[in-house]
Amino acid sequence: MGQVSDLNDFTRSEDVIDPTACAWPAREIAAAEAPVTAGTDRYMRAAAHAVARAALRELRQGPISPGAAVAPARPAYAPAVPASPAGAPASPVSPGSPGSPATPAGASADGGGVYVNPGWISGAPVLLLVGGGHNGADTLLAGGLLAHSGCAVTAVLATEHPHPVALEEARSHGVMVYGAGYRSDGEDDQDGADAAAAVEAFLVHGGLVLDGLTGIGATGPLRPDAVALIAPLVAVGPPGRRPLRVIAVDLPSGTGVDDGAVDGPVLAADRTITFTCLKGCLCLPPARHLCGSVEVVPLGLPAPLGPPIARRPVDGSLGDYLARSVPEPGTGDHKYTRGVVGLCAGSQSYPGAAVLAASGAVRAGAGMVRLAAPRRVEDLVLAARPEVVPTAGRSQALVLGPGIDPTDTARADELRDILxxxxxxxxxxQGHVDDGAAGTAGTTPGRTAEAAPSGPPTVVDAGALSVLTDLLAENLTCTPLHVLTPHAGEAAALLMTLAGTAASADPPRDWDRERVEAHPALAARELSRLTGATILLKGATTLIAAPDHPLVSVDCGPGWMATAGSGDVLAGVVGAVLAGAAVRWEQGAADPAAHAAAVLDAVAAGVRLHALAGAYAAAVPQGVGGGTAGGHPIAALDIAAALGPARLELNWLQAVPHH
Known part of the structure; x- marks a missing residue:
């Protein structure tokens, strides 16, 4: 596994990967931690205290009212206050004393530094779902802390081999234990039926569930006994619409740890408390959508030194990226120094897409938008956006394809000539991505450019994707400065076409929309490999893939953004951000070798800017991920109109310390 770096023990510089925003393969995380955790339970106890503190935060929100969604605290992704690895005492201290989960680390769970009366949680029902690994032990110890603080805690075991010390400690503090196959040394003799009955009894009143069934060592779907335990909890509804809240310990049990796959039933969490670093399932859909808000608790354990699977920048970092790409104009700036976007969009069939893409680019900060389109489209765009210039000229970034029907041969030929x-x-x-952890080397041939990226950054959207596949068949390829923006259906069509034309001894694997949605990380990486481009795979969580870089994961706002034209606005936004970045390159502000990484960051910033604008337009609380309830219907132009307030939000977050 190589060396490990204890990133929690020294001040991080910009060239050090932040473990609270990156995910590594489970086997590398385990290898990094093993030498430190061997022979001690101090980190297990620190993890249990972190889980107990998070549980108290949830309980202090009061009884759960089904149908009333609870917005997680902002930001949705953030490092938690470090839990001391010095270890908790074997018996929990009294509520209110230093180290008690009622008064964590010198501050209340609400962050105010004030003691909160434990009467807020007295008698609150808590259900522990316990497996046989370390996560099960963390959950039992956390349950003991909560029971000592006054909660009514019940544990149901999905293993015949629970952690013995954690189990007895939980029992000694009043946790009622029911086991699937568990036999106590005393008078209790519990079985699976008793465990199922305990789950049903919990559901009569609802409360808080701690999911500690599996951890990073598990693979595949849950076993039948665990599925039986969660089935009635899953049946009562999704987060925000059920009479309970769920905290997942390290990860939601049953999710694919490294690839985010969901191959069986999973109890969706309202919040996930994970340790040291992110895991793939906390970044990558579809598992990402089952995690709720995520807190990373640095326990003092080392993170792997190797390249991560994925990174998930927080909003403050995305504000940094945006400020670097599209900075606030100075006194010497003018429209050309702010970035010019060349837009080829719209057709007789879909003229409105050009209006939406132009509005996205203008509102996102482009100094000028040039439009190449038929006269009818020009007239429509100029009526809505009179500042758009319908003449050719030099541009720092291109946006090609929104609203262009590839069967319109005249427009397709125009796209071909530009692209x-x-x-x-x-x-x-040689090299391909297999169905295992993203980034694994294989044997299927891919493409590589013979020349370094030299043209303008180019967004290839909608109708331009079909034109691109024809050009790639002519022994041409993209560079990382090409940003392809498919949704799942378009990605499936591209993959089938490109895999069929790749020289390979193996037959191409079938791709359809369903497979892309089930394995989006694999699809994004495969598209990047086959094209050489940066891939922006759209969805409730957008994944951005570029050659030789970890995947970037960005939440994409409320469900109200799933409306016609939203993607056209996004194309314009990304074009504006890339144009701003290209201006900086022209001014000598970046080494050409760093352009590909700068594109990745700029695209991520554009995606998040678009998401926040959608949240503002729909009146959804800021900082909340795509699964949030609330808000109201919006149109695509509403998203464009809200880009200004969204930019202010990211500016503010960029000014807040987030490292």
Whole structure:
């Protein structure tokens, strides 16, 4: 596994990967932690205290009212206050004393530094779902702390081999234990039926569930006994619409730890408390959508040194990226120094897409938008956006394809003439991504550019994607400066076409929309490999893939944004951010070798800016992920109109310390 770096023990510089925003393969996390955790339970107890503190925060919100969604605290992704690895005492201290979960680390769970009366949680029902690994032990110890603080805690075991010390400690503090196959040494003789009955009894009143069934060592779906325990909890409804809240310990049990796959039933969490670093399932859909808000608790354990699977920048970091790409104009700036976007969009069939893309680019900060479109589209765009310039000229970034029907041969030929000069000659190399952890090397040939990226950053959207596949068949390829923006259906069509034309001894694997939605990380990486481009795979969580870089995961706002034209606005936003970045490159502010990484960051910033604008437009609380209830219907132009307030939000977050 190589060396590990204890990133929690020294001040991080900009070239050090932040473990609270990155996910590594489970086997590397386990290898990094093993030498430190061997022979001690101090980290297990520190983890239990972190879980107990999070549980008290949830309980202090009061009884759960089904149908009333509870917005998680902002930001949705943030490092938690470090839990001391010095270890908790074997018996929990009294509520209110230092180290008690009622008064964590010198501050209340609400962050105010004030003692909160434990009467807020006295008698609150808490259900522990316990497996046989370390997560099960963390959950039992946390349950003991909560029972000592006054909660009514019940544990149901999905294992015949619970952690013995944690189990007896939980029992000694009043936790009622029911086991699937568990046999106590005393008079109790519990079985699976008693465990199921305990779950049903909990549901009569509802309360808080701690999910500690599996951890990072588990693979595949849950076993039948665990499925039987969660089935009645899953049946009562999704988060915000059920009479209970769920905290997942380290990860929601049953999710694919590294790839985010969901191959069986999973109890969706309202909040996940994870330790040291993110895991793939906390970043990558579809598992990401079952995690709720995520807190990373640095216990003092080392993080792996190798490259991560994915990174998930917090909003403050995305504000940094946006400020670097599209900074506040100075006294010497003018429209050309703010970035010019060249837009080829709209057709007789879909003229409105050009209005939406132009509005996204203008509102996101482009100094000028140039439009190439038929006269009818020009007239429509100028009626809505008179500042758009319908003439050709030099642009720092191109946005190609919104609203262009690829069967319109005249428009397709225009796209081809614009897109073709931006591509480079291709050669073949070995390597592919398999169905395991993203980034694994394999044997299927892919493409690589023979020349370094040199053209303008180019957003390839909608109708331009079909034109691109034809050009790639002519032994051309993209560079990382090409940003492809497919949704799942478009990604499936691209993958089938490109895999069918790749020189390979193996037959191409079938791709359809369902498979892309089930394995989006694999799909994004495969598309990046086959094209050489940066891939923006749209969804409730957008994944951004670029050659030789970890995946970037960004939440994409409330469900109200799933409306016609939202993607056209996004294309314009990304074009504006890339144009701003290209201006900085022209001014010598970036090394050409760093352009690909800068594109990745700029695209992530554009995606989040678009998401926050959608949240503002729909009146959804800021900082909340895509699964949040509330708000109201919006149209795509509403998203464009809200880009200004969204930019102010990211500016503010960029000014708040977030490292």
């Amino acid at each position: 073709s000069p931006t591509l480079v000659a291709a050669s073949h190399r």
